Amino acid sequence: MGEIRNAERTRKTILQAAKAEFFEKGYTGARIESIAKRAGINKQLIYHYFKSKDSLINEVIDSFVTSLPSGNFVLPENPAHIADFRYKVNLEHLMDFLKFTAWEAIDSVPENSNGEERRKAILQSYVADMQAKQEAGLVPKELDPALITLMISSLTIYPLLYSNVTRMITGHAAEDPEFQAKWGQFLRLISERLFEDRGVRQGPGPSDERRES
Incomplete structure (x- = not known):
């Protein structure tokens, strides 16, 4: 259970960092390296949870929309x-x-x-x-x-x-x-x-x- 919670927490941290990066710089301007730095993790860990930049931006927006009232x-x-x-x-x-x-x-x-x-x-x-x-x-x-x-x-x-x-x-x-x-x-x-x-x-x-x- 601890590993699952840690994985969920890491995933959430990446999504939050990616949201800040994408919303500030747009799709093209956003960098995976910058997202990793914002999240305080290794760049390769992002690709462990998200297979591509496209996958990440789609999940960022999906997460953002579903969080709205x-x-x-x-x-x-x-x-x-x-x-x-x-x-x-x-x-x-x-x-x-x-x-x-x-x-x-x-x-x-x-x-x-x-x-x-x-x-x-x-x-x-x-x-x-x-x-x-x-x-x-x-x-x-x-x-x-x-x-x-x-x-x-x-x-x-x-x-x-x-x-x-x-x-x-x-x-x-x-x-x-x-x-x-x-x-x-x-x-x-x-x-x-x-x-x-x-x-x-x-x-x-x-x-x-x-x-x-």
């Missing part, structure tokens, strides 16, 4: 509340991960790495949720659920990742609580315009209540 992925009943909800989840729980994803725009990343399958499943669940809301008459029929999901992703991620652009346009950095409050309110307002007059209850949904409690 499950409520982060349960979207509000009211589609007008989804953008504000996702923005707050990004702000409170996903900033380090979002910075990591920015590296993908410049990295040469192998297929099926960076936790792609896990991330795709989550994003596709958002599309399916929007489709269900559309079938229930809560979302305009002429709008593509996948494109709505992409739009919401853009609005809830871009201002956070590109804080300098946010500051140059609005006069406030993305980290400024005043901007965060204004942007959250703006997301709610434009979402209400997009989904208005569709018989959707305008009070806070279940997810909203969880955030306020």
Whole structure:
């Protein structure tokens, strides 16, 4: 039992060190040697637990996602509340991960790495949720659920990742609580315009209540 616990502890230590390395430097910039140094172990020990760099990054992201509160992925009943909800989840729980994803725009990343399958499943669940809301008459029929999901992703991620652009346009950095409050309110307002007059209850949904409690 002692050996099993030690192995689990070593594996967890490697994953924590790898998370810090990947999230700070991206896939290409991350080095196994640096991960070993962060973990305080021999480089060869990493390959004892993880067969490759691809395997390690996939497990890092899988471990990170599963560690998040499950409520982060349960979207509000009211589609007008989804953008504000996702923005707050990004702000409170996903900033380090979002910075990591920015590296993908410049990295040469192998297929099926960076936790792609896990991330795709989550994003596709958002599309399916929007489709269900559309079938229930809560979302305009002429709008593509996948494109709505992409739009919401853009609005809830871009201002956070590109804080300098946010500051140059609005006069406030993305980290400024005043901007965060204004942007959250703006997301709610434009979402209400997009989904208005569709018989959707305008009070806070279940997810909203969880955030306020």
